[in-house]
Amino acid sequence: MTYPDIFISLQLLILSCILSFTVAQNPVDAYAPTVNENCPETPNSLVRTFTSQTQVLNTSETEYIASRESYVISNAWSNWLGNASDIGYNFDNFEGKFPRIGIAIGGEGYRTAQYGAAVLSGLDWRNSTARAEGTGGLLQVASYLSASSGGSWLLGSLLLNDWPSITELVYGNGGNLSSWMLDLDLIVPSSPSINNGNNQEYWGSILASVESKANNGFPTSVTDLWGRMVSYHFLNETTRANFYTNQTSHGAGQLWSQTSLLPSFQNHTIPFPIVTADSREAGSGITTTVPLNSTVYEITPFEFGSWDPGLGAMSPLKFTGTHLTNGLPDNPSACVTGFDQASFVMGASSSFFNVVLNATDGNFGFDTSNGDEDGMNFVFNQLLSHTPSNTMNAANWPNPFKGVNPVTFQDSSADQLELLDGGANLEKTPLSSLLVKARGLDVVVVVDGSADDQNYWPNGSSLLTTFERISSVLSSSHQPMPPIPGTAALFVSTGVNMRPTFFGCNLTQGQPAYPIIIYLPNAPPLDGSAPATNTGDTQFSYTSLFMAVFINQAFGNTLGGFKPNTNSPDPDWGQCLQCAAIDRAVTLRSDFCSQCFAQYCYNPNNLTSNSELPNRQYQFADPDPGGLQKVEEWLEDNKGALAGFVVAIIVAIAGIVGFIFWWRKRRARRSRYSRVDELRDDDEPWRYYDTRSLELTRRMSIT
Ligand SMILES: *[C@@H]1O[C@H](CO)[C@@H](O)[C@H](O)[C@H]1NC(C)=O
Numbered sequence: 001m002t003y004p005d006i007f008i009s010l011q012l013l014i015l016s017c018i019l020s021f022t023v024a025q026n027p028v029d030a031y032a033p034t035v036n037e038n039c040p041e042t043p044n045s046l047v048r049t050f051t052s053q054t055q056v057l058n059t060s061e062t063e064y065i066a067s068r069e070s071y072v073i074s075n076a077w078s079n080w081l082g083n084a085s086d087i088g089y090n091f092d093n094f095e096g097k098f099p100r101i102g103i104a105i106g107g108e109g110y111r112t113a114q115y116g117a118a119v120l121s122g123l124d125w126r127n128s129t130a131r132a133e134g135t136g137g138l139l140q141v142a143s144y145l146s147a148s149s150g151g152s153w154l155l156g157s158l159l160l161n162d163w164p165s166i167t168e169l170v171y172g173n174g175g176n177l178s179s180w181m182l183d184l185d186l187i188v189p190s191s192p193s194i195n196n197g198n199n200q201e202y203w204g205s206i207l208a209s210v211e212s213k214a215n216n217g218f219p220t221s222v223t224d225l226w227g228r229m230v231s232y233h234f235l236n237e238t239t240r241a242n243f244y245t246n247q248t249s250h251g252a253g254q255l256w257s258q259t260s261l262l263p264s265f266q267n268h269t270i271p272f273p274i275v276t277a278d279s280r281e282a283g284s285g286i287t288t289t290v291p292l293n294s295t296v297y298e299i300t301p302f303e304f305g306s307w308d309p310g311l312g313a314m315s316p317l318k319f320t321g322t323h324l325t326n327g328l329p330d331n332p333s334a335c336v337t338g339f340d341q342a343s344f345v346m347g348a349s350s351s352f353f354n355v356v357l358n359a360t361d362g363n364f365g366f367d368t369s370n371g372d373e374d375g376m377n378f379v380f381n382q383l384l385s386h387t388p389s390n391t392m393n394a395a396n397w398p399n400p401f402k403g404v405n406p407v408t409f410q411d412s413s414a415d416q417l418e419l420l421d422g423g424a425n426l427e428k429t430p431l432s433s434l435l436v437k438a439r440g441l442d443v444v445v446v447v448d449g450s451a452d453d454q455n456y457w458p459n460g461s462s463l464l465t466t467f468e469r470i471s472s473v474l475s476s477s478h479q480p481m482p483p484i485p486g487t488a489a490l491f492v493s494t495g496v497n498m499r500p501t502f503f504g505c506n507l508t509q510g511q512p513a514y515p516i517i518i519y520l521p522n523a524p525p526l527d528g529s530a531p532a533t534n535t536g537d538t539q540f541s542y543t544s545l546f547m548a549v550f551i552n553q554a555f556g557n558t559l560g561g562f563k564p565n566t567n568s569p570d571p572d573w574g575q576c577l578q579c580a581a582i583d584r585a586v587t588l589r590s591d592f593c594s595q596c597f598a599q600y601c602y603n604p605n606n607l608t609s610n611s612e613l614p615n616r617q618y619q620f621a622d623p624d625p626g627g628l629q630k631v632e633e634w635l636e637d638n639k640g641a642l643a644g645f646v647v648a649i650i651v652a653i654a655g656i657v658g659f660i661f662w663w664r665k666r667r668a669r670r671s672r673y674s675r676v677d678e679l680r681d682d683d684e685p686w687r688y689y690d691t692r693s694l695e696l697t698r699r700m701s702i703t
């Protein structure tokens with residue numbers, strides 16, 4: 001070794017020491033945005049504005065859609081429809097021109113993440129069961145996928161894990177996908193007790209993350225805590241083994257703007273992803289439903305902004321968090337990056353705290369029996385004690401649009417935007433991003449898992465709200481909605497809220513075009529069995545068995561369609577779905593598709609009735625009463641030890657049984673007056689252990 005070599009080695013050694021110092025920082029601090037970055041060298045504004053007439057898509061989005069449609073989607077159509085003879089068409093006649101399709105997945109909570117996952121797997125070509133039914137394939141021909149609230153958790157999970165199969169994503173794959181772990185409660189994962197050591201470590205990590213952001217000068221709120229909790233389940237750096245540690249960053253540092261670098265995005269495998277969030281006028285303190293003219297935002301991998309005519313502006317997502325005035329940074333060398341944390345995007349889209357958090361008594365109204373309310377209170381009060389003056393019940397988002405459209409934009413003079421749950425205006429399914437005129441969609445699939453009626457089933461309220469918002473606020477910037485029932489009562493009496501329905505099958509002559517809506521509402525199993533998918537918004541844990549029953553039911557409905565007056569699946573449903581998807585590219589509807597449309601299209605002049613859905617059960621039935629959640633957790637944590645445990649039990653039982661035998665014989669020999677009852681009582685414990693260990697074994701094979 002020459003001297004210079006040694007010198008270099010020394011330098012490397014010193015460098016690696018310095019690096020390991022940096023690495024030794026708490027990984028969860030990766031949640032902190034970076035400040036004082038150089039701003040991009042654009043001579044003009046970092047914000048682009050447009051009117052309804054000058055509306056254009058971001059160039060990168062346009063390129064993405066063009067590539068996906070020409071190189072990926074045209075093959076996917078051919079896979080899905082074959083030569084199209086099954087539905088009465090000749091595939092070649094489409095000449096490569098296909099309708100543009102988007103899928104909207106609504107919220108709220110774990111219910112809708114699971115409902116969305118089940119529906120998407122039913123539409124996924126990669127799922128062989130769905131493919132065989134003819135429904136699997138629609139996901140692959142979709143150009144867009146929008147999601148809000150609980151739906152955004154599903155989308156974030158798919159996206160940031162590079163678009164694995166939904167089954168592997170949800171249940172885990174024994175490799176780098178460790179399942180959603182919904183059995184570990186979102187708020188109190190370890191035990192209902194707030195003094196539980198693991199809970200305390202978990203909250204410590206979450207608070208450390210959020211405080212690292214606050215320390216860099218950003219106002220934080222309960223939304224930040226919430227988004228960090230969500231990340232433990234939906235992002236990829238948390239396993240059962242590291243759940244209560246700071247060994248990984250638990251998804252902190254994963255940025256929404258970086259999703260465009262993932263292989264599945266780079267090769268255009270996935271629909272263009274959009275997340276939506278509502279807002280309330282800054283400082284208004286609204287704790288109820290927000291008005292329909294309150295700005296609705298969207299987040300794509302490229303931009304953050306709104307198509308609402310009142311704002312009509314977009315800013316680069318990568319630099320979001322930077323405070324801009326009239327599109328210019330206050331200081332060109334003080335831009336912010338790393339604000340667009342996937343945790344925070346999913347948190348903002350599901351930030352329903354303006355309605356649930358009572359500012360007077362600090363209660364959330366969560367379940368008090370399982371520790372959720374106490375746990376949330378505990379961690380919230382910890383945050384509050386550090387940052388008492390922030391707006392706590394919304395997502396605080398530095399306003400990139402200060403000074404823009406002072407007359408029509410509600411927050412033109414605000415420093416912080418106050419973002420809320422995508423359903424805060426009661427528009428639970430994020431439809432309006434897909435109706436933006438410049439996006440030019442022909443078909444929109446609406447995945448509606450809203451809990452509207454007393455049994456937590458949708459009753460069309462979300463579509464009705466979109467209809468009203470489109471006609472009152474967005475008529476210049478967005479496509480119109482097709483005709484739908486005019487009231488929730490009519491949705492219910494026609495039964496279209498309880499089965500797949502197509503809206504807008506025929507265009508009205510002389511009227512502006514609207515897309516076909518394929519409506520897939522959460523509904524009871526069509527075979528009449530007891531439903532498990534109508535759970536509450538604030539159910540923050542599901543046992544593995546519960547989740548499997550839930551997903552299988554919703555998957556079954558997605559594949560089953562609707563056959564009037566029966567409890568049987570419709571064998572033609574998959575092909576009928578293909579008819580609806582391709583219809584806008586068809587010149588003359590085939591006989592087969594016309595029959596499908598007679599069955600599935602909503603016709604305002606010939607109403608259907610909910611009596612065509614016989615023997616449905618509407619009331620929720622717990623598929624896993626008792627839950628045995630803690631047993632499951634323990635099992636997962638102790639899988640290795642368990643084998644030994646079972647052997648030990650068997651040995652112990654054998655020993656004890658042997659002893660009893662010996663003892664009984666001995667007693668029988670010793671005394672003729674031994675009481676048989678007593679012996680029977682003595683038998684009970686062994687029988688108990690026996691069934692118990694059977695139950696444990698059964699559960700092991702489920703998980
Ligand atoms: C379409 O494909 C099916 C089988 O996939 C085949 O039986 C049928 O002959 C084909 N029809 C035409 C018109 O090519």
Ligand SMILES: *[C@@H]1O[C@H](CO)[C@@H](O)[C@H](O)[C@H]1NC(C)=O
Nearest residue numbers: 118121127128129167551555
């Ligand atoms: C299809 O999806 C369902 C629901 O997610 C799942 O249970 C099933 O295992 C999947 N089938 C295949 C073959 O992947």
Ligand SMILES: *[C@@H]1O[C@H](CO)[C@@H](O)[C@H](O)[C@H]1NC(C)=O
Nearest residue numbers: 159160161162176236237254
């Ligand atoms: C987690 O996902 C990110 C991107 O979404 C990826 O870069 C990273 O390698 C993944 N980590 C693990 C442990 O799988």
Ligand SMILES: *[C@@H]1O[C@H](CO)[C@@H](O)[C@H](O)[C@H]1NC(C)=O
Nearest residue numbers: 160161162163175176177236
């Ligand atoms: C997960 O693991 C598989 C196989 O080891 C690998 O191909 C894939 O890139 C990994 N995904 C992520 C997101 O790290």
Ligand SMILES: *[C@@H]1O[C@H](CO)[C@@H](O)[C@H](O)[C@H]1NC(C)=O
Nearest residue numbers: 201202204205208244245246
């Ligand atoms: C993670 O770090 C934070 C801050 O240092 C600490 O409060 C918390 O208890 C740590 N969690 C674990 C599991 O060690």
Ligand SMILES: *[C@@H]1O[C@H](CO)[C@@H](O)[C@H](O)[C@H]1NC(C)=O
Nearest residue numbers: 162163263264265267268269
């Ligand atoms: C695109 O990327 C995804 C995810 O990495 C991969 O599964 C898929 O095979 C790729 N597709 C093509 C056409 O390369």
Ligand SMILES: *[C@@H]1O[C@H](CO)[C@@H](O)[C@H](O)[C@H]1NC(C)=O
Nearest residue numbers: 058059060302303316317318
């Ligand atoms: C599109 O998005 C990129 C990335 O955020 C941004 O740099 C660019 O300015 C945007 N504008 C247009 C007009 O495409």
Ligand SMILES: *[C@@H]1O[C@H](CO)[C@@H](O)[C@H](O)[C@H]1NC(C)=O
Nearest residue numbers: 287357358359360361362363
């Ligand atoms: C908020 O808490 C206060 C004090 O407990 C109570 O009087 C009030 O009714 C609560 N508000 C709501 C909307 O529940």
Ligand SMILES: *[C@@H]1O[C@H](CO)[C@@H](O)[C@H](O)[C@H]1NC(C)=O
Nearest residue numbers: 291292293294310408409410
């Ligand atoms: C929204 O509508 C309300 C009336 O419902 C009106 O007072 C308010 O000014 C409107 N806000 C904007 C930004 O147009």
Ligand SMILES: *[C@@H]1O[C@H](CO)[C@@H](O)[C@H](O)[C@H]1NC(C)=O
Nearest residue numbers: 451452453459461488489492
């Ligand atoms: C429909 O749901 C909404 C809540 O989203 C509720 O206020 C309304 O009473 C319901 N109407 C019917 C007819 O079920």
Ligand SMILES: *[C@@H]1O[C@H](CO)[C@@H](O)[C@H](O)[C@H]1NC(C)=O
Nearest residue numbers: 504505506597601602603604
């Ligand atoms: C659509 O048009 C077809 C053919 O004109 C007609 O038979 C059908 O009833 C119409 N359907 C609806 C929903 O208006």
Ligand SMILES: *[C@@H]1O[C@H](CO)[C@@H](O)[C@H](O)[C@H]1NC(C)=O
Nearest residue numbers: 564598599603605606607608
């Ligand atoms: C109305 O719809 C029913 C099926 O729901 C159909 O049998 C009937 O022919 C339709 N009537 C008219 C006038 O289109």
